[in-house]
Amino acid sequence: xxxxxxxxxxxxxxxxxxxxxxxxxxxxxxxxxxxxxxxxxxxxxxxxxxxxxxxxxxxxxxxxxxxxxxxxxxxxxxxxxxxxxxxxxxxxxxxxxxxxxxxxxxxxxxxxxxxxxxxxxxxxxxxxxxxxxxxxxxxxxxxxxxxxxxxxxx
Amino acid sequence: xxxxxxxxxxxxxxxxxxxxxxxxxxxxxxxxxxxxxxxxxxxxxxxxxxxxxxxxxxxxxxxxxxxxxxxxxxxxxxxxxxxxxxxxxxxxxxxxxxxxxxxxxxxxxxxxxxxxxxxxxxxxxxxxxxxxxxxxxxxxxxxxxxxxxxxxxxxxxxxxxxxxxxxxxxxxxxxxxxxxxxxxxxxxxxxxxxxxxxxxxxxxxxxxxxxxxxxxxxxxxxxxxxxxxxxxxxxxxxxxxxxxxxxxxxxxxxxxxxxxxxxxxxxxxxxxxxxxxxxxxxxxxxxxxxxxxxxxxxxxxxxxxxxxxxxxxxxxxxxxxxxxxxxxxxxxxxxxxxxxxxxxxxxxxxxxxxxxxxxxxxxxxxxxxxxxxxxxxxxxxxxxxxxxxxxxxxxxxxx
Numbered sequence: 138x139x140x141x142x143x144x145x146x147x148x149x150x151x152x153x154x155x156x157x158x159x160x161x162x163x164x165x166x167x168x169x170x171x172x173x174x175x176x177x178x179x180x181x182x183x184x185x186x187x188x189x190x191x192x193x194x195x196x197x198x199x200x201x202x203x204x205x206x207x208x209x210x211x212x213x214x215x216x217x218x219x220x221x222x223x224x225x226x227x228x229x230x231x232x233x234x235x236x237x238x239x240x241x242x243x244x245x246x247x248x249x250x251x252x253x254x255x256x257x258x259x260x261x262x263x264x265x266x267x268x269x270x271x272x273x274x275x276x277x278x279x280x281x282x283x284x285x286x287x288x289x290x291x
Numbered sequence: 292x293x294x295x296x297x298x299x300x301x302x303x304x305x306x307x308x309x310x311x312x313x314x315x316x317x318x319x320x321x322x323x324x325x326x327x328x329x330x331x332x333x334x335x336x337x338x339x340x341x342x343x344x345x346x347x348x349x350x351x352x353x354x355x356x357x358x359x360x361x362x363x364x365x366x367x368x369x370x371x372x373x374x375x376x377x378x379x380x381x382x383x384x385x386x387x388x389x390x391x392x393x394x395x396x397x398x399x400x401x402x403x404x405x406x407x408x409x410x411x412x413x414x415x416x417x418x419x420x421x422x423x424x425x426x427x428x429x430x431x432x433x434x435x436x437x438x439x440x441x442x443x444x445x446x447x448x449x450x451x452x453x454x455x456x457x458x459x460x461x462x463x464x465x466x467x468x469x470x471x472x473x474x475x476x477x478x479x480x481x482x483x484x485x486x487x488x489x490x491x492x493x494x495x496x497x498x499x500x501x502x503x504x505x506x507x508x509x510x511x512x513x514x515x516x517x518x519x520x521x522x523x524x525x526x527x528x529x530x531x532x533x534x535x536x537x538x539x540x541x542x543x544x545x546x547x548x549x550x551x552x553x554x555x556x557x558x559x560x561x562x563x564x565x566x567x568x569x570x571x572x573x574x575x576x577x578x579x580x581x582x583x584x585x586x587x588x589x590x591x592x593x594x595x596x597x598x599x600x601x602x603x604x605x606x607x608x609x610x611x612x613x614x615x616x617x618x619x620x621x622x623x624x625x626x627x628x629x630x631x632x633x634x635x636x637x638x639x640x641x642x643x644x645x646x647x648x649x650x651x652x653x654x655x656x657x658x659x660x661x662x663x664x665x666x667x668x669x670x671x672x673x674x675x676x677x678x679x680x681x682x683x684x685x686x687x688x689x690x
Contacts, residue, residue, distance in 0.1 A: 209609040243564045244613040261613025265562040
């Protein structure tokens, strides 16, 4: 019957084959889609935030606006009170690293200068590889001591 | 009907072909472009060495680089271990100068771009680096007073045309150095501060001349670079720029699953940093803790960027100023070497521990624990096919 089918049966057969192939393609696409790495919620990459105990509002920006991998560069850490007044005379220490690679920073950045209006120059930063970098600042000023962590993604 | 079936067959073939050949995503293409030689910026001036780009200094440096008179026994020059026809390295697991050293000679392509020198970064400039083997008893085994006398005798006129008048060396002992044997150290201590300063100045200038020469040694374009240029421009790679499916897979692994590009990044395939990757020590060699012990050495070096022999201002000393001085990850951490040309210069690692790229890939896949400190490498499942592909890709950086 099917072996010696009419033109119509033959067309039906090709239609079935076509549908089968389409289903196979859909299946492959579904597998590729389902097994693709799920985009986990990315790290918080905001450049301005409250410090851990809410004492200060800190913002952290590259001094020249851009991040260049593998080069020493300076960033600005701006500290304000919650009311918006600049925080002066703060003692700042910097630490950090790459949590995904279990290593610290390749350099020892330091707060080297106070530029007024709550702005501190953080010198000696260097991002040697792409990925998520964590910068932790311990801040001590008249209002008290607090910490803040910024994530920088390259 | 026949036409339809042909169409279906063609679709199936295209589907299979599409699956078998790795295609690069936009992110991967960006990474590949960042590795290509045309992404290498122009060499920056070295403000700590005002002779760095003076042709006469480079010419004298080249003479000194190949001069066996620049050694205690008259048989060793820089070029003994940094062989000009061998990518400026010597193919030995540990370099042999006057004696056998503890470390593998490093090739010199692009060396002037390093922030740190030697496997452990115990020097912070190319000119300070060049001085170290001159006085190492296992390398050139000389002493700086003898080098000053030698320069005056052999190259006095050339030296003075570049660096100005030589100091008065008439009363300087024939052999003296703060790092030499007992007699040389005693002779050094007996010298006046002016004599010592004069000798140190000539010695520093020897390093500056050699560094000026070494700045001209740069990496050359490879098959990978030609492939990368075509990939970036959308042109179909032709001739030797076309990668085999195995090389394509190797590249994809290199920048993806195998995580090689984490440290081997940028057009020189190095992050210029130091990592403990669990490379085992070599039996019978002295204790070697890499970067951990180098920190104090570079700080103590009178020829470092903070020292009296630096030209220009201290703004150039950022690497030394912001150096990590104490951290657990410095233990057995060694510099990430460039992979350009690596395939044709076994053995590998800081003391030539591995004799082939296959062994290197196996080491990183297995990720054995470090004998001291903690390895940053994590185990990786790689099939034999994938390992071979990685090696095939690495070879494109030597062709």
